[in-house]
Every structure is written in structure tokens, then in C-alpha cells.
């Protein structure tokens with residue numbers, strides 16, 4: 001499966017996974033037209049949505065109208081006030097399902113949303129983790145070949161910043177830091193890694209990439 005991060009961060013998150021000649025989108029935080037223009041107007045087969053925040057879910061209603069299959073949790077469906085329809089699929093954390101030969105396992109996320117999840121996708125010789133907008137990661141058994149992982153902020157930069165204590169706590173509880181990402185990545189030194197959802201205010205893409213390479217010995221790390 002080929003990973004194409006179309007955009008990532010607080011202004012929108014959309015990643016395309018190419019599986020054979022089909023596309024699966026991870027989150028849809030940009031308008032459908034914006035996304036389709038970047039996909040050469042190919043309609044995705046399905047969209048997996050982690051949670052209801054608009055930087056991940058703004059286009060859910062429009063994709064549903066276009067007939068694309070959308071998979072998300074009951075909590076996210078309720079928060080987005082989506083009506084029941086044939087191409088809207090309710091998923092449950094810990095209960096795997098299949099999309100065209102790809103096994104998708106929703107795993108728990110800790111985030112200020114109704115029922116947030118992250119995903120592990122297996123197929124095509126790959127096992128991919130998509131982990132974003134979560135304060136912590138569960139233990140993941142078995143090898144991962146590709147990893148999309150949030151590196152939202154640097155802990156020392158956040159703690160020294162001028163944001164108020166309440167906001168600092170909120171960020172610490174709801175997002176992964178580069179330090180947490182590095183600790184996780186040290187356990188998977190051969191994976192293809194994408195650092196995502198880097199904060200403009202408390203993050204530094206180039207520095208985060210350099211630190212992750214140095215700490216893991218893996219130079220197959222890109223920033224998005």
C-alpha cells in the first residue's frame with residue numbers, strides 16, 4: 001500500500017492509501033473538491049474517519065452524498081449528526097472489518113472527542129499504523145511496516161511557551177509529542193515513517209525529523 005499524505009495539521013488532515021488500483025482515505029479534513037483535485041479526480045473506495053473535529057471530518061457529509069463508503073464510530077456519527085444511510089458504516093474499537101482485501105482494526109485513541117479511534121491496516125504485504133489526535137498509544141503487538149504518527153509538539157517547547165496552564169494540560173492530554181512518537185518509533189526501527197499533525201506553534205518539522213532519525217537510526221522518516 002502506498003501512502004500519500006495530502007495534508008496534515010490543524011488546518012486539515014487527508015491521507016490517501018493506494019491499494020492496487022483503489023484508494024482508501026484516512027480522514028477527510030478538506031473539501032471533497034480540494035481532495036479530488038489532488039487525486040486526479042479519482043473517487044476513493046472508502047474513507048476512515050478518526051473523530052468529528054473539522055480538521056478530520058469536514059467533508060464527511062459531502063463524501064456520503066457522492067456515494068463513497070464512510071467508516072466511523074457511533075460516537076463520531078452522533079457528534080456529526082449524520083443520518084443513517086447505506087454507505088455510512090458504524091465501526092467499533094477492537095472489532096476488525098474489511099475493505100477490498102484490507103483488514104482494518106480500529107484501536108482506541110485518547111482525545112477530546114466523542115469516540116475517537118486510530119487504525120491499523122493490513123494487506124498487500126503491509127501493516128500500517130495511523131495514529132493521530134491521541135494523548136497516548138496502546139501497546140501494539142506485531143511488526144508494523146509503515147507508520148503515520150502524530151508528533152504535535154515538543155514537551156519542553158510547550159511547557160516553556162506562553163499558553164495558559166489549562167491549554168498546556170489540554171494539549172498534553174489530547175495529542176502526541178515528538179518525545180512520545182520517538183519512544184514508540186524506537187520499537188520499529190525499519191518501518192517507513194511519516195510524522196504528521198505537527199503544530200506550527202509548538203513544533204518544528206525539520207528538527208523533529210532530525211531528532212527522530214538520530215534517536216531511531218532509521219532515516220526513512222518524512223515530515224508532512
Ligand SMILES: [Zn+2]
Pocket residue numbers: 009010013053055056133197
Ligand atoms: Zn486534529
Ligand SMILES: [Zn+2]
Pocket residue numbers: 051053111113133
Ligand atoms: Zn482532534
